[in-house]
Amino acid sequence: MSLELDDVREGRLASMRILLTTTEFPPSRGGVQHILWRIAAGIAQEHAVRVVTPNQAQASEWGVGQRFRTVRTCACQWRPLLLVALWLRTVWETFRFRPTVIVCGHVTTVPGGVLGRMIFRVPYVIYAHGSEIHSAKLRRFFGFGLRRAVRVVTGSRFSAETVEATGVPRSRITIIHPGPVHDDVGKSDDVGQVTGRFKTLLSVARLSRHKGHDNIISALPEIRRQVPNLRYNIIGEGELRDELSGLAASLGVSDIVTFADEVSDDKLNSHYRECDVFILANRFDAESGGVEGYGIAFIEANLRGKPVIGGRSGGVEDAVIDGVTGLLVDPLSVEEIAEAAVRLLTDRELAHRLGEQGRRRAAEELSWPRYIAAFERVLTDAVAEAS
Numbered sequence: 001m002s003l004e005l006d007d008v009r010e011g012r013l014a015s016m017r018i019l020l021t022t023t024e025f026p027p028s029r030g031g032v033q034h035i036l037w038r039i040a041a042g043i044a045q046e047h048a049v050r051v052v053t054p055n056q057a058q059a060s061e062w063g064v065g066q067r068f069r070t071v072r073t074c075a076c077q078w079r080p081l082l083l084v085a086l087w088l089r090t091v092w093e094t095f096r097f098r099p100t101v102i103v104c105g106h107v108t109t110v111p112g113g114v115l116g117r118m119i120f121r122v123p124y125v126i127y128a129h130g131s132e133i134h135s136a137k138l139r140r141f142f143g144f145g146l147r148r149a150v151r152v153v154t155g156s157r158f159s160a161e162t163v164e165a166t167g168v169p170r171s172r173i174t175i176i177h178p179g180p181v182h183d184d185v186g187k188s189d190d191v192g193q194v195t196g197r198f199k200t201l202l203s204v205a206r207l208s209r210h211k212g213h214d215n216i217i218s219a220l221p222e223i224r225r226q227v228p229n230l231r232y233n234i235i236g237e238g239e240l241r242d243e244l245s246g247l248a249a250s251l252g253v254s255d256i257v258t259f260a261d262e263v264s265d266d267k268l269n270s271h272y273r274e275c276d277v278f279i280l281a282n283r284f285d286a287e288s289g290g291v292e293g294y295g296i297a298f299i300e301a302n303l304r305g306k307p308v309i310g311g312r313s314g315g316v317e318d319a320v321i322d323g324v325t326g327l328l329v330d331p332l333s334v335e336e337i338a339e340a341a342v343r344l345l346t347d348r349e350l351a352h353r354l355g356e357q358g359r360r361r362a363a364e365e366l367s368w369p370r371y372i373a374a375f376e377r378v379l380t381d382a383v384a385e386a387s
Contacts, residue, residue: 016047016379019097021090021112022105025053027062029262031296032129034181036105042372044068050097052089054082087112094120101125101379110145123150123386125379128163130293130315150382153375155294156315176374177318178296179366180303182269198231199345202275204297207238210290212281212311212331217244219338220253226342235260235271272304277344282311283331295319299366302358307351309340325358
């Protein structure tokens with residue numbers, strides 16, 4: 001398993017063996033799942049990759065044609081047992097696969113990386129997303145392993161600061177901004193002006209408290225007063241569906257609010273293209289500890305030429321560049337949310353400019369080839385330091 005130190009120092013790691021361990025992975029959908037799949041698929045272009053993750057429905061069908069091998073552990077509902085099974089399988093696959101480096105795709109998978117380093121002297125790198133490292137409970141339980149990672153990768157300055165607060169030196173933290181989920185859209189011939197008779201706001205996110213759907217709905221009466229032909233489409237599943245529906249009814253705006261559960265990629269693309277403004281009033285939720293670590297949905301909307309509105313909270317300030325790709329608002333201020341929405345729905349020149357600047361950033365600065373190249377450099381540095 002040893003590497004020639006001179007080769008490592010000179011960047012001649014022609015082929016590494018990467019073991020990625022994660023609790024969140026396709027075919028289930030979500031920002032974390034997509035980022036980790038992109039990492040596995042991108043690195044597998046040049047290196048051998050093996051993924052260890054819990055089993056789930058339709059996993060075998062999804063795995064056909066992937067460039068990497070996926071090892072599925074038990075899919076038990078009791079999370080402690082699921083995690084222990086994942087940690088033990090990580091150790092077993094470290095013995096079998098002999099990786100150059102282990103990538104822990106979630107802090108809850110760190111014990112497997114710690115064991116791999118203790119037993120087999122394989123360095124591990126952690127991907128820290130947002131909410132999970134903001135949780136005091138998880139930091140207490142997994143902080144030991146977090147501080148002993150050779151490198152920690154995050155998607156935003158907010159997440160990097162949260163990691164640093166656990167005792168990880170800033171020199172070991174790398175920020176790499178993720179790109180859009182679907183990078184095959186957003187070309188000039190795929191981005192059209194909205195010509196419908198309605199002005200449409202769109203939110204795509206799980207119906208969780210920290211996403212801020214409630215304050216957007218609370219702002220709708222004022223927005224509709226100034227933009228009469230208003231519609232608000234919400235796409236996402238979650239425990240707050242009935243509560244949000246009741247709020248819309250109590251404010252007299254249920255006739256312009258539409259809820260949809262998880263939809264197909266084609267349908268989701270249509271929603272993005274047909275909206276005028278994408279909006280989420282993300283905030284920190286003290287009760288659940290929920291916070292937005294970055295916000296890929298904003299990048300998705302930007303890629304299609306849409307201006308975005310985001311809450312000034314968590315890592316959203318890295319996803320939305322205020323006054324350049326969208327507008328940032330106080331997520332607790334219904335008045336500020338309404339003002340920003342009205343501004344973009346009525347000022348076509350501003351909306352077009354922000355949307356076009358967002359499209360260029362999403363397509364060029366946040367491309368996945370650039371992301372993968374940066375992530376590979378992190379792995380190379382981690383192996384070099386460990387050697």
